[in-house]
Amino acid sequence: MREISEATVRDAAQGSVEAFEAIYKAYGPYVYNVVYRMLHHADDAQDVTQEVFVTVYRKLKTFGFRSSLKTWIYRIATNLAINHAKKREREQNRTVALDEKMESVLASNPADRADVRHAQREQVSALLEVLNADQRACLVLRDFEGLSYEEIAQTLGINLNTVRSRLKRGREKLLAFSKEVIRHEM
Amino acid sequence: MKCRDVREFILTDYLDERMSGDAQTALERHLAECGGCREFEAQARQVVMEPFRQADRLYPPDAVWEKIHARILEENQARAGSRLGAFWAGLSSRVPLPKPALAAAALVGVMAIALTFTLHRLPMQGPELARLDIEAEATYVAALLDGTSAASVSESGENGGFGTAIEEYFL
Structure with missing residues (x-):
């Protein structure tokens, strides 16, 4: 990740489009990854990424350099992604049925597909669908972005014990789901 | 454990x-x-x-930045517009700007004062001069009717009066 100087942040806060583009180039792919893993839908991920950076642009003047810019942007991204995921679930009134999730995982067997990467992506998304939005945010920040527990706590505005318990419960769910999948395969 | x-x-x-x-x-x-x-x-x-x-990293398509770029340009234009509006609002709150009718009345007043001042500074002319001419004429006529020599005195000064032979002949 390229470093963004304080001067660039200040220029962007004053309305410099060039400075803001540098910020987008530095953090855009990370935000998109987090949001995509949270939502598992390319169009939604693009829309939310757009909202994240418009929000960052509007609020940049209030950024006080008390935390890192990366953490600050991640916080905006995870908040918007969690809200979007919860809203979508409410609107569709759905918690994807366990059978439906298992079908996704079983169908994503790389041996049956030429595109192994696509199959892996589908498998990962299906696994993440098992989790609720809060657990998913913790796992995505930890396992995809490599944030420490402390950074996750700061990003999500929760304490360390909550980070730990969400990771534990999320991973327990994944293990239980995996056992169900194996049972269906046999 | x-x-x-x-x-x-x-x-x-x-x-x-x-x-x-x-x-x-x-x-x-x-x-x-x-x-x-x-x-x-x-x-x-x-x-x-x-x-x-093992999951691969994903990258946002270029269209995402293009949309963000378009939106922040709109934001900048809106900010510039609101700054101009705020400037005028600030100006009118500090310096009360007159309404058109009041401004016109004030202008007429200023012009009237300026005209009066200008006329006062010029040599006597116009109505005032005419009024003095009429007064002088009236005095002269009254003097003639009274048979006094006020008119001639006033007009002829120290050379006035019945001092010539022709005057004495006719009168």
Whole structure:
């Protein structure tokens, strides 16, 4: 990740489009990854990424350099992604049925597909669908972005014990789901 | 260490490499002795770590930045517009600007004062001069009717009066 100087942040806060583009180039792919893993839908991920950076642009003047810019942007991204995921679930009134999730995982067997990467992506998304939005945010920040527990706590505005318990419960769910999948395969 | 505690650590601090020292030594000693927990650890690595670590990174399409760019340009234009509006609002709150009718009345007043001042500074002319001419004429006529020599006195000065032979002949 390229470093963004304080001067660039200040220029962007004053309305410099060039400075803001540098910020987008530095953090855009990370935000998109987090949001995509949270939502598992390319169009939604693009829309939310757009909202994240418009929000960052509007609020940049209030950024006080008390935390890192990366953490600050991640916080905006995870908040918007969690809200979007919860809203979508409410609107569709759905918690994807366990059978439906298992079908996704079983169908994503790389041996049956030429595109192994696509199959892996589908498998990962299906696994993440098992989790609720809060657990998913913790796992995505930890396992995809490599944030420490402390950074996750700061990003999500929760304490360390909550980070730990969400990771534990999320991973327990994944293990239980995996056992169900194996049972269906046999 | 009990199996339950070991498995909880495996799903969190152990897999995330946050353990060290005595706690890690104790957990690994337990794993060496407990087949069930060893199997649990292997399964956890396979299910909750590997799929995510092998996942490829995704990149947003160029269209995302293009949309963001268009929106922040709109924001900048809106900001510039609101700054101009705020400037005028600030100006009118500090310096009350007159309404058109009041401004016109004030202008007429100023012009009237300026005109009066200008006329006062000029040599006597116009109506005032005419009024003085009429007064002089009236005095002269009255003097003639009274048979006095006020008119001639006033007009002829020290040379006035019946001092010439022609005057004496006619009068």
